[in-house]
Amino acid sequence: MKFFTADTHFYHEALLGMSDFAPRPFLTVEDMNQEIITNWNAKVSETDTVYHLGDIALYFTKPARVSEQAVLDILNELHGNLVLIKGNHDNRALFKFLDKNNYQLNGKPKFEFHDVGTLIKYDHRQYYLTHYPMMLGIAPQIINLHGHIHHYAVNIKENINVGVDTPETDYLSEKVPFGAPFSLAEIGQMVEGKRDDFNKRR
Template identity: 70%
Template sequence: MNFFTADTHFFHKDLLGYNDFAPRPFPSVEVMNETIIKNWNARVKPADTVYHLGDIALYFTHPAKLSNEAVFEVLKALNGHLILIKGNHDSRDLFKFLDHHNFILTGKPKFEFHDVGALIKLNHRQLYMTHYPMMMGIVKQIINLHGHIHHYSVNIKEDINVGVDTPEKAYLDYEIPFGTPFSETDIEKMIIGKREDFAKRG
């Protein structure tokens, strides 16, 4: 099973609290991290694949090895194979560290890395997955899954924000606990919901 997420921002203290950009009403980054891990693992199984569309964490130390180790420990605690698409807050040094410490999980590497994006087919559509939302023009059966803009939505029906703060989960008629990656079914409902929303606008 494939799942999709973005903008977990593990360890990012400045996001804590209520704000319009990325509301994170947690008392500490430790509680936020633990909440995401718990909700993630309640849904994702070890053999599943999760496309993480960037901004894994925001945590920098000197030496960088300390923060890289801390982020690695969090990612090890998450179920599934992680296909990591580089976000603007993801350092190349972190990716190199993760690659150096990569390991096999249920027959496949825990981590896979993409600098720009990844493309898969799902339900007769192409899903182009990037960190930044893409302006693709008039396209048929191509959907851009993205992150980066947190609690905002692109005013284009083919662009779906899959970040943990996305307002577009309002297109679902059920609750998704904070930090839970979206399933293929969730994505399909969000695509259809946004398309129907745009049709109503005339």
């Protein structure tokens, strides 16, 4: 199965607490990290693929290999093959470190990397997967899955925020635990729910 997420921001202490930007009611980054890991692994199996649309972590040390190893250790705890799309807080040095420590899982690399984004097709739709929201114009069969804006939503029905802080979970019939990636079925619910919401506004 395929899953989607963004903006995990592992180790990002400044995001802790309740705010309009990124509500994260945790006392420590360790609590936040573990909550994401637990909820991720409860939903995703080792044979699944998760598309992470940027901003994996915010943790920098000197020497850099200390923080890079800490991020790698967390990613190795997460089930599935990870397709990583570079966010504004993901530097190329981290991607190079992850690639250097890559390994085979399910007959393919644990980590796959994209600087800008990638495209998948499912159920007669095309999904453009990017970190930043894209303005695609009127293209009803093309959906942009993105992160970056945390607890905000783009006022365009073809843009779906899949970050862990997204408010667009309001379109889902069941609550998704914090940090659990979204399935294609849940993405479909968000797309249809946002479309119906926009149609009601006419």
